[in-house]
Amino acid sequence: MLNYLIRRVALAVVVLFGLLVATFFIIHLVPGDPVEIVLGGHAPPAQIASVRHQLGLDRPLLSQFGLYLSRMVQGHFGVSFTLGSPVGQIIGQRLGPSAALIGYGMLLSVLIGVPLAIFAALRPNRWLDKAIRVGTTLTFAMPGFWLGLMLALIFGLELGWFPVSGYSGGIGGIFRTLTLPALALGLALAGVVVRTLRSSLLEVLQSEYIEAARSRGLSELRVVGKHALRNSVMNTLTILSVNVGFLIGGTVVIEQVFQIPGLGSLLVEAVEKRDYQLVQTLALLAGSAVVLASLAADLVQATLDPRVRLAGR
Amino acid sequence: MSAIDLLSEPAAPGATTVEAPRSGGIIRRLPLEAKIGAGILLVLFLAGLLAPLIAPYGQNELDFTNIFSGPSASHLFGTDGAGRDVFSRTLYALRLDLGVVLLVTYPPLVVGVLVGAVAGYFGGLVDAIVARIVDTMIAFPFMVLVIAVIAIVGPGIKGVLIGVPIVAWALYARLARSEMLVLREQQFMLATTALGYSRWRAIFRHAVPNLLRSSLIYSTLDMVVNLLLLASLAYLGLGAQPPNAELGSIIADGQSTLLSAWWIATLPGLVVVLFGIGAGLLGDGISDGKLRGRLQ
Numbered sequence: 281m282l283n284y285l286i287r288r289v290a291l292a293v294v295v296l297f298g299l300l301v302a303t304f305f306i307i308h309l310v311p312g313d314p315v316e317i318v319l320g321g322h323a324p325p326a327q328i329a330s331v332r333h334q335l336g337l338d339r340p341l342l343s344q345f346g347l348y349l350s351r352m353v354q355g356h357f358g359v360s361f362t363l364g365s366p367v368g369q370i371i372g373q374r375l376g377p378s379a380a381l382i383g384y385g386m387l388l389s390v391l392i393g394v395p396l397a398i399f400a401a402l403r404p405n406r407w408l409d410k411a412i413r414v415g416t417t418l419t420f421a422m423p424g425f426w427l428g429l430m431l432a433l434i435f436g437l438e439l440g441w442f443p444v445s446g447y448s449g450g451i452g453g454i455f456r457t458l459t460l461p462a463l464a465l466g467l468a469l470a471g472v473v474v475r476t477l478r479s480s481l482l483e484v485l486q487s488e489y490i491e492a493a494r495s496r497g498l499s500e501l502r503v504v505g506k507h508a509l510r511n512s513v514m515n516t517l518t519i520l521s522v523n524v525g526f527l528i529g530g531t532v533v534i535e536q537v538f539q540i541p542g543l544g545s546l547l548v549e550a551v552e553k554r555d556y557q558l559v560q561t562l563a564l565l566a567g568s569a570v571v572l573a574s575l576a577a578d579l580v581q582a583t584l585d586p587r588v589r590l591a592g593r
Numbered sequence: 594m595s596a597i598d599l600l601s602e603p604a605a606p607g608a609t610t611v612e613a614p615r616s617g618g619i620i621r622r623l624p625l626e627a628k629i630g631a632g633i634l635l636v637l638f639l640a641g642l643l644a645p646l647i648a649p650y651g652q653n654e655l656d657f658t659n660i661f662s663g664p665s666a667s668h669l670f671g672t673d674g675a676g677r678d679v680f681s682r683t684l685y686a687l688r689l690d691l692g693v694v695l696l697v698t699y700p701p702l703v704v705g706v707l708v709g710a711v712a713g714y715f716g717g718l719v720d721a722i723v724a725r726i727v728d729t730m731i732a733f734p735f736m737v738l739v740i741a742v743i744a745i746v747g748p749g750i751k752g753v754l755i756g757v758p759i760v761a762w763a764l765y766a767r768l769a770r771s772e773m774l775v776l777r778e779q780q781f782m783l784a785t786t787a788l789g790y791s792r793w794r795a796i797f798r799h800a801v802p803n804l805l806r807s808s809l810i811y812s813t814l815d816m817v818v819n820l821l822l823l824a825s826l827a828y829l830g831l832g833a834q835p836p837n838a839e840l841g842s843i844i845a846d847g848q849s850t851l852l853s854a855w856w857i858a859t860l861p862g863l864v865v866v867l868f869g870i871g872a873g874l875l876g877d878g879i880s881d882g883k884l885r886g887r888l889q
Contacts, residue, residue, distance in 0.1 A: 291728075298729030306741055306759075417877075421869020423821045425828045426844055426862035429851060433859075437852050529736030533825045537848075547737065548829050551744040559744040566737040567729075574732075 284582050292575040299567040303560050304348050308341065357561045362553040367561045371543065377447045377458075378542035381465065381534070382527050384458050386520055388466035393473030394516065400474065401481035402504065409478075416471035424530050428464035428537040435460060445539035461538045465530045473519055480515045484508045514581050521577030525570040627878025630813075633871030637864070641687035648681035652838040661854045671856040673846060682838040683861045689833060690840055691868075693750060694819045697757035698812055704758075705765025706801060706808050712766070713773025714796050723766065730763035736822060740831060748831045753823060761815070768811060769804045776800055813876035817869045824865055840865055 315331050316323075323331075332338045336347055351358070357367035400409040419427075436444035447457045484490060485508055493503045532544035539545075543562060550558040623631075640647065649667075656676030664671045670679035712723035738760055743752030776782055777800070785795035820840075826832035827841030835842065840861050847857025 294725055295728050295732055298725060299732060302729055302733070303741070306738075307745060417870055417873040418866065420873055421817060421866045423824050423828075423841070423844075423862065423865050425825055425841070426858070426865065429844070429848060429858055430862070433851050433855065525732070525734035528734040532736055532740065533829065536829055547740060548831070551740055551748075551831060554744065556744050559741050563733065563737050563741040567733045570732045570734060 281582065285579070288575065288578055288582070292571050295571050296568060299564055299571065300349060300352055301345075303564045303567070304345055306563075307556060307560055308344075352564065358557050360550075360555055360558045362550075362555040362558075367558055370546070370558070371561065371565065374541060374543050374546045376449065376542075377540050378531050378535070378544060380449075380454050381458055381461055381531050381540065381542060382524075384454065384462035385465035385469065385527055385530070388462050389469035389473055390516065390520070392466065393470035394477065396470070397474045397477035397481060398504065398509070400478045401485065404482060412474060412478075416474050419467045419471040422468070424464055424468060425533045425537050427467060428461065428534050431460045431464055432537070447538075447540045447542075457538075457540070461534045461540060464537070465527060465534050468530070469520075469523055469527065472523060473516060476519050477512055477515055480512050481508060484511050514585060517577050517581065521573045524573040525566070528566045528569060624878045626874045630871045630874030630876070630878060633867060634875060637687060637868050637871065638691055640684055641689075641691045644681075644684040644688040648678075648684045650678035650681040652682050652685035653677060653836050654681070661850070663854075664856050664860070670860040671854065673843075673854070673857050674850065679843065679857055679860060682843055683840070683864055686838040686840045686843060686861065687864065689750075689837055690820060690823055693753060693823055694816050696754060697761060697819050698816050701758045701761035702765050702808055702812055702815075705762035705767075706769040706804055708762065709766035709769025709771075710773050710796050710801050710804055713770040714777055714792070714800065716774075720770070723770070727763045727767050727770075730760050731767070733760065735760055735818075736825065739822065739826065740829075743826070743831050749834050750832065753826060753832060757819060757822065761819075764815070765808050765811070768808055772804050772807060773800060776803060807880075810876055810880045813872045813879075817872045820865065820868060 315328055315335070315337060329338075336344055339347070355368065357371075359365065360367050360370055363370055396412050396415075400412045403409055432444040435441045442460050443457060444460070447453075485504075490503060490508060493507050498507075528544075531542060532547055534540075535542045535544035536548060543565075547559065547562045550556075550562065654677060656672065658676065659668075659672055660674055660676045662668060662672045668678050668680065670683060673679055673682075708723060712720040739753065739756035742756035742759065743749075746752040746755055782795065782800060785799050790799075823832055824839070824841035824844070827839040828845045830842075830845070832841060833839035843861045844858045847854065847859075847861075851858055
């Protein structure tokens with residue numbers, strides 16, 4: 281286990297370092313000048329030079345990179361020049377709604393996806409399976425923001441069950457304000473959960489130990505519920521961790537649809553105000569969240585499933 | 594063996610001469626769902642391509658005597674707050690969006706397959722480096738990375754054209770690499786070594802044609818992902834800029850009048866869904882669902 285742990289953590293560290301490199305070079309190599317972006321284009325050369333110096337952009341690229349690296353690793357994300365406060369602090373204030381939205385979206389995707397996957401796998405190629413397949417194709421094809429708007433139209437404006445914009449904290453507040461956004465986010469993921477879990481269940485159900493369980497006369501409920509499903513829990517966990525990036529991207533749009541003051545809407549504001557330092561930090565944070573989520577999922581899996589941690593030997 | 598089942602027969606030298614007469618047979622052999630999917634995509638691509646010819650009105654043709662009128666025979670998708678015909682705008686939007694989708698899907702496919710093929714064939718240090726770069730690119734939430742690029746390049750199609758390919762090649766590289774690892778142990782690939790072919794000839798003439806198939810299958814789904822991304826960016830105001838009609842921006846325009854003029858946001862959205870269904874059916878039909886699982 282220790283062996284696996286070290287290898288897996290080392291891999292995550294390499295990718296995190298890659299993210300640091302990528303966020304740095306995207307700012308510096310993509311056409312477009314950050315200073316001009318900050319100043320808005322028509323600034324006198326003297327001012328451009330002074331801002332350049334202030335941001336450290338007049339140093340050689342490698343020394344800039346060193347500085348960037350040491351700052352980021354220590355958690356000094358700089359000061360946002362449009363909002364005037366430390367980037368870390370701003371992000372801290374907006375983290376809550378986004379985290380709640382992602383967590384709620386995941387929960388809904390599991391609550392919707394897992395039962396449907398079981399139904400579909402138990403009676404493959406029957407009408408229910410086909411209907412579920414059509415449904416997942418639909419959710420895959422829908423733009424998240426459009427689905428959000430349609431949910432807002434039906435359940436918010438027509439039926440009046442939920443408000444169509446805003447956010448409030450607490451369990452009750454989250455249920456009231458985030459149910460529709462989380463549904464818009466979770467339905468697309470539920471489609472992925474159904475498809476992947478269905479095919480893995482089908483595979484498990486044909487295996488010999490399931491046959492053995494059946495031949496011992498165990499009830500179908502026990503066979504599926506206790507034996508087959510247990511092996512598929514890991515799959516679901518992997519699907520969720522692989523899709524953390526998808527969910528984070530989704531919150532950017534969904535937060536805009538429902539006017540939720542989270543990190544996604546912060547990112548859009550930052551781009552509109554051309555606050556590239558804030559954008560850089562948010563991109564880095566989003567990437568790190570994905571890396572850490574997949575690390576966590578792999579470690580949980582290795583703890584529970586000896587085949588994983590012993591595989592590389 | 595399952596990884597190989599997907600692949601067509603190994604292309605032997607000179608096999609290109611038999612390709613042409615077989616191609617008609619391939620279309621006929623496709624499952625029904627793939628044919629329907631291909632038909633839907635064909636109609637939508639043609640609609641976009643021919644938009645200037647078939648659109649009943651101009652994309653910015655104003656008519657203030659006829660604002661917010663619902664779907665009718667003269668305005669299939671109704672009109673918006675400036676009396677513009679939403680159907681015509683949708684056609685022009687398809688033209689712009691699908692053009693950009695092709696540009697950000699297929700060039701990265703070519704790059705990704707080549708990079709993945711080389712990495713998988715040679716293995717060792719090259720492979721390890723490529724694999725880590727791919728891991729890094731895939732770790733970024735796609736949307737966030739493209740938005741970060743747009744923050745520097747400035748809002749508009751240009752940001753999409755730069756931002757999407759930066760990431761998009763990585764998925765194809767991962768796919769091609771994992772197939773190459775299996776492929777290079779195949780008899781016909783071992784034969785290229787035995788026959789003394791150069792490594793590059795072995796990779797480009799013999800391995801790549803086999804790797805392309807699954808990447809092309811995946812590209813049908815990738816087009817949907819890219820279309821959704823493009824529409825989402827336009828919805829956020831970061832994609833195509835007015836006065837160009839774009840699917841996401843038409844929907845965004847309709848958001849404030851969702852209750853009184855539902856058609857502005859709803860109907861162009863359904864066109865996006867239709868594209869996704871077409872691509873999904875085509876992709877499912879030709880892959881039999883095997884590929885999707887492997888990309889997880």
